[in-house]
Amino acid sequence: MSFETDLEEAAREELERACTLGWKELSAHTPWGDNFEGFTPAGREVTFERSYLWDGEAGGDIRVEVTVYEAHAYEEGVTLNRTLRQTLA
Template structure:
């Protein structure tokens, strides 16, 4: 498996985890972001960035961004984005 594939697998796993909370739970903490060190599925040491941002105005959909990269090569990392739709309650 190539480095790019390994990073992509790690990014997909991380964005799946990042989207497990419901809009209502995330809205209390948006905007928010964090960077931490971890490992890819093949055991490579990488950095994970996770951000929760408003898509537009506060209270609208939440944009989830994940970036996984080796510390020596930030630009070669994999970025994924998803949206969590605002709950209409």
């Protein structure tokens, strides 16, 4: 598995976890972010950054962003994002 593919797979997996809560649950904590150390599927030691940001005005859609990178090479990392749409019930 290539370096970039490994980081992309790790970012995809983390993005799925980051989106397990719905808009209603996340809206109470947005904007928010954290980072932690972990491992990619190929075993590389990396940093995961997770952010929940308003995608426009506060109270609207939430952009979930995940960046995965080696500690010494942030600029070579991979960033993926997904938008959780606000739904009116």
